[in-house]
Amino acid sequence: xxxxxxxxxxxxxxxxxxxxxxxxxxxxxxxxxxxxxxxxxxxxxxxxxxxxxxxxxxxxxxxx
Ligand SMILES: [Zn+2]
Numbered sequence: 001x002x003x004x005x006x007x008x009x010x011x012x013x014x015x016x017x018x019x020x021x022x023x024x025x026x027x028x029x030x031x032x033x034x035x036x037x038x039x040x041x042x043x044x045x046x047x048x049x050x051x052x053x054x055x056x057x058x059x060x061x062x063x064x
Contacts, residue, residue: 006015008023010030015021022028
């Protein structure tokens with residue numbers, strides 16, 4: 001990622017310093033929502049990994 005002269009990955013407009021690499025809060029929020037949406041679908045993602053961890057407490061563990 002280039003630290004300068006980046007454009008908004010959502011709409012392609014020049015990034016705003018306050019919300020870079022996005023042009024504004026709208027695009028930043030939109031990207032975040034997309035990222036979260038994909039995170040739930042992609043196996044091995046941090047979100048899925050945490051779900052697996054917490055799931056271990058619920059599943060029947062083999063007697064030790
Ligand atoms: Zn934008």
